Amino acid sequence: MPIVLFYIRIIVHTTVVTLDAEVCGQALMMRYDQLWDVVIVGGGPAGLSAALILGRSRRTVALIDEGKPRNSVTKQAHGYLTRDGIAPAEFRHAAHEELARYDSVWRVEDIVTKVVKEQNSFVAGTCGGSNLYSRNIIIAAGVKDSLPPWQGMAQVYGKSVFLCPYCDGWELRDEPLAVFGNGNNIYAFTRKIYGWSKELIVFTDGPAKLNEKQKLALQIRQIGLEEGEIDQLQHSADGQLTHVVMRDGRSVARTGGFLLDSNERQATNMPESLGIGRTAAGHYETDHHGQTEVRGLYIIGDARTIFSGLIGAANDGYIVGEIINNDLLEQEWKKSGLH
Ligand SMILES: Cc1cc2nc3c(=O)[nH]c(=O)nc-3n(C[C@H](O)[C@H](O)[C@H](O)COP(=O)(O)OP(=O)(O)OC[C@H]3O[C@@H](n4cnc5c(N)ncnc54)[C@H](O)[C@@H]3O)c2cc1C
Known part of the structure; x- marks a missing residue:
């Protein structure tokens, strides 16, 4: 089965191939003859948007996506x-349809497990056993949330308890709400x-780290403060918090x-293996556009900012797509003489 899978991948670049998770870890490494202009790790809004602008710039792009975007828990x-109000799966479906118009963009469901820098290129090894060679690489793998251990937390998360009021505050306006956190x-x-x-x-799950002021x-705004430890979050069958x-x-x-x-952690530590450090806040060290100290390596979206929001992540992808295309144009003109 895996061999058939790889043949399909080689022959039809625009075909979307489904990950056979069972092959992960097997030593079936395969080198594609092609040197891609860009390999993108992660197909959330950041990676998809970068793929769109690069595809429109006639660049060859391999977009490798595990398919678990951060907001997939929400309706x-x-x-x-x-x-506004779109289901995350519908958003992705629309993006995939748009990308399918660009035949230099190849999108595949797989997991990148390592990235190695060679002299003038990168090699991305995948769980499915592929080795993809590229001139540039974009890490758009996002972050993973680790929720508090209260029973019921996973059920209400993304249904009635959220992280970002700009994303979900309007829907919860004027309701009796809990604010969870301390520090x-x-x-x-x-x-x-x-x-x-x-x-x-405010539920601080232990003594509140608030000063008297x-x-x-x-208190004067009649905001309650509950400093006891939380045991569980009761909820309805569809994740609506009740108590x-x-x-x-x-x-x-x-x-x-x-x-x-939500105790986020980077979805991948591959940038570290390429020598990219972290700031005190846990962000990878990049400039404002996601460019790292390693030439050709970019980090965008939540992987860069921890929380970009959909439009911020898409904006990162757009900008970095433009930066990479300009850089490639410059290199190509230099190579071909007078520029
Ligand atoms: C509960 C919740 C609700 C939210 N609601 C909103 C909202 O209403 N509006 C809004 O603007 N924002 C919202 N957000 C934030 C938003 O989801 C993120 O900011 C946004 O998804 C970041 O986009 P991204 O492309 O950087 O990462 P993601 O969307 O997380 O995409 C990363 C992709 O990379 C893949 N990946 C990871 N590692 C690998 C690997 N090694 N190889 C291949 N693929 C990999 C992942 O599976 C995933 O598909 C919400 C977040 C949460 C948690």
Whole structure:
């Protein structure tokens, strides 16, 4: 079966090939004869948008995507002009249809497991056993969230408890909400959520790290503060939060909420293996457009910023596509003489 799969990949570049997860880890490494202009690791809005602008620039692009974008837990995505309220799967489907128009773009479901820098190129090895050679590589692999261990958290996440009020605050406006979190940023986060609903209780899951002035500021706005430990989040069958249950048995009615911290981690540490460091905040070191110190290596979207939002990630892809195309044009003109 894997051999058939690889033959399909070689012959038809525009064909989308499904990942056979079972081949992951097998030593069936395959080199494509082609040197791609760009290999893109990750097909969320950042990677898809880069593929679009590069395809339109007549560049050869291999887009490798595992197919688990960060917002796939939600029913609707918001804030992307002309797409407000769209289902994440519909968004991806529309993007895939648009990309299919560009025959120099090859999209495949697979997982990149390593990237190696050679003298003037990169090699991306995949779980499916491919080795893809390219002049540039874009890491658009996003981040993974690690949720608090409260029972019910996974069920309400993306259904009635969210991270980003700009994405989901409108839908929860004026509802009795929970704000989950503690530490330095909880005060500013609560103030932000207050813009969408004044019926707030802050759950710090232990002694609140707020100073007296901040506690007073919450109190005069009638924002509750619950410092007990959380046991579980009760919810309906479709993930609608109903109660926050404390370890001492008390149950507090809430219909939704926002989580300050989802303990994100990079989906891939491949940039580290190529010598890219991290900032104190955990971001990979890049310039504002995702360019790294390694020539030809770019990091965009959530992998660059931790939370770009769909339109921010797509913007990253657009800009980096343009940067790479300009760089390739310059190299090509230099190579062919007078420029
Ligand atoms: C619950 C929730 C709700 C959200 N709602 C909204 C919203 O309403 N509006 C909004 O603007 N933003 C929203 N966001 C944020 C938004 O999802 C992200 O900012 C955005 O998806 C980032 O895009 P990206 O392309 O950088 O990464 P992603 O969309 O996460 O895509 C990364 C892709 O790379 C793939 N990948 C990872 N590693 C590899 C690998 N090694 N090889 C191949 N592929 C790989 C992943 O499977 C995935 O398909 C939400 C986030 C969450 C968690």
